[in-house]
Ligand SMILES: NC(=O)C1=CN([C@@H]2O[C@H](COP(=O)(O)OP(=O)(O)OC[C@H]3O[C@@H](n4cnc5c(N)ncnc54)[C@H](O)[C@@H]3O)[C@@H](O)[C@H]2O)C=CC1
């Protein structure tokens with residue numbers, strides 16, 4: 001598979017090593033100067049990990065150039081529906097995931113199960129914490145937003161999420177976003193009562209899991225049209 005890397009920072013470089021190990025060829029690398037369509041078109045699939053303000057434009061260029069795209073950039077999701085419509089209009093291919101690691105995708109399922117289990121027990125209050133490195137541009141993390149959206153669907157006590165400093169009522173799911181050293185990504189969901197707490201945590205030890213998942217997603221998308229998720233790629237139950 002010929003791959004274009006759109007964004008060549010921490011994730012772009014980790015992706016390149018895994019792509020080469022799996023026998024793929026990196027045919028283009030783009031950074032803050034943006035994409036070049038003639039180079040982009042040499043790729044079977046583009047993998048985009050850039051910055052929140054560049055993601056929409058990069059995805060649009062890929063879809064308009066007929067290059068299927070796997071994107072993990074977070075902080076641009078207010079324009080997700082526009083990109084899905086463009087993908088459908090162009091008969092393109094798209095996979096977005098707030099987190100590509102197998103572990104987090106299993107953790108997403110655990111979170112949904114736990115929210116359903118806790119729904120009848122209003123003595124427990126749910127809260128979330130995410131910890132990331134100090135370079136991260138967005139808060140809360142995309143993964144925390146995915147977890148929060150799933151939790152709110154299952155738990156009637158919560159109707160929206162808010163960063164801890166903005167949470168106003170008991171029906172707000174508070175998300176504390178901590179920025180610390182070089183932490184790759186830790187997400188915790190805690191149900192607290194006066195009697196006890198129940199907490200689940202996913203801790204990434206490095207970026208390998210994110211990058212491997214994105215490469216597996218690109219292998220899945222190669223030659224396909226349509227909009228897919230990591231549940232499709234990993235064949236996980238909905
Ligand atoms: N979905 C997932 O599994 C994961 C998502 N991420 C997300 O991926 C994004 C990138 O993460 P990192 O690589 O750690 O960040 P990074 O800051 O190391 O790299 C971002 C790169 O994008 C480049 N860039 C800036 N403008 C660009 C443009 N117009 N076109 C292409 N590239 C441009 C920058 O020069 C930089 O090298 C972030 O939004 C992060 O939250 C990170 C890890 C896993």
Ligand SMILES: O=C(O)C1=N[C@H](C(=O)O)C[C@H](O)C1
Nearest residue numbers: 074098099136141142143185
């Ligand atoms: O910026 C990061 O580093 C990460 N971003 C993603 C997110 O916002 O959830 C995924 C992972 O947690 C690392």
